[in-house]
Amino acid sequence: MNKAKSCLSILISMLLAGSTLLARADVSVVDLYEQTETPTLTKSNNVTSELVMQLDQMQETMRQMRGELELQQHQLQQLHQTQLQIFQDLDKRVQALTNQSPVANSSESTVQSFTQLGHQTALPATASPKQEDSGVDETAYHKAYAFVEKRQYTQATTALQSFLSQYPDSKFIPNAHYWLGELYGLSGQSKLAIVEFNTVAQQFPQHTKAADALLKMGYLYYDQAQWADAQQVLKRVVSQFPNTSAAQLATQRLTQLGREGHV
Numbered sequence: 001m002n003k004a005k006s007c008l009s010i011l012i013s014m015l016l017a018g019s020t021l022l023a024r025a026d027v028s029v030v031d032l033y034e035q036t037e038t039p040t041l042t043k044s045n046n047v048t049s050e051l052v053m054q055l056d057q058m059q060e061t062m063r064q065m066r067g068e069l070e071l072q073q074h075q076l077q078q079l080h081q082t083q084l085q086i087f088q089d090l091d092k093r094v095q096a097l098t099n100q101s102p103v104a105n106s107s108e109s110t111v112q113s114f115t116q117l118g119h120q121t122a123l124p125a126t127a128s129p130k131q132e133d134s135g136v137d138e139t140a141y142h143k144a145y146a147f148v149e150k151r152q153y154t155q156a157t158t159a160l161q162s163f164l165s166q167y168p169d170s171k172f173i174p175n176a177h178y179w180l181g182e183l184y185g186l187s188g189q190s191k192l193a194i195v196e197f198n199t200v201a202q203q204f205p206q207h208t209k210a211a212d213a214l215l216k217m218g219y220l221y222y223d224q225a226q227w228a229d230a231q232q233v234l235k236r237v238v239s240q241f242p243n244t245s246a247a248q249l250a251t252q253r254l255t256q257l258g259r260e261g262h263v
Contacts, residue, residue, distance in 0.1 A: 137163075137170035148179055157183050174204040178213055190220045211237060211246035218250060227262035 144163050147156035160176045160183070167173070181196030193216070200213035214237050221230035230253070237250035257263045 137167040138172060140167060141170065141172040141176065144176070145179065148183070153183055153186065174200050174207040174209055178209045181213065181216060185216065185220060190224055194220050205240070211241035211244055214240070215246045215250055218253060222253060222257070227257060231257055231263045 140163050144156060144159035147153070147159055157180065160180050163170070163176050164173065164180075170176075177196045177199045181193045181200070184190070184193035184196060197213040197217045197220075200207060201210050201217070204210055214233060218230050218234040218237060221227075221233060234250040234254050234257075238247045238254070241247050254263075
């Protein structure tokens with residue numbers, strides 16, 4: 001009997017000891033979980049917050065860039081439209097202006113002087129398109145120039161480029177280069193316009209368009225605030241083509257350069 005009670009006491013003691021060990025083990029597991037899991041969650045949350053912040057910053061930058069691009073496109077469209085309207089208005093005045101002094105009014109804007117001079121001096125230099133004995137190159141040139149008269153400037157540019165490629169020895173080569181310079185200038189492609197005008201002035205210095213081409217180069221350099229280049233080219237107009245309307249206009253612009261303090 002005493003032996004049985006002793007065994008029972010031992011068994012109860014072992015059960016109590018086992019329960020205690022299990023409870024301690026559970027506490028240890030919970031502590032370990034908390035120690036390992038909490039930093040991981042915190043780190044993950046921090047990374048997510050940083051990514052969200054970076055995304056917000058990128059979106060704001062894109063919105064700003066989009067706004068600036070839209071503003072530049074609007075300004076470019078307005079400039080092109082203004083130049084186009086001036087070109088069209090002056091077309092109607094060509095006939096009247098040919099009987100007047102070619103010297104531009106000093107109060108006119110650069111774009112107006114640029115376009116006006118082109119119409120006053122360039123048109124009479126071309127041969128009559130009504131001649132029945134015109135050569136193939138002459139016919140091709142007048143077809144290209146017809147686009148200019150119709151104010152179809154994109155087609156005119158393509159046709160003149162094609163003419164230069166197909167008829168490199170034509171007597172109308174200077175005319176084609178000159179009108180390409182006009183078209184590039186009106187479309188805001190100043191560098192290409194300068195190349196075309198310079199071709200006329202350098203390769204065909206005796207041509208009737210040479211003085212005007214050189215003057216247009218000076219105007220374009222002025223528009224781009226390249227004061228030294230503008231002064232150099234305008235002085236060339238005065239020295240190479242004295243007593244011409246181009247020289248008078250060049251003198252006016254040189255005076256304006258000095259008055260504005262650019263040279």
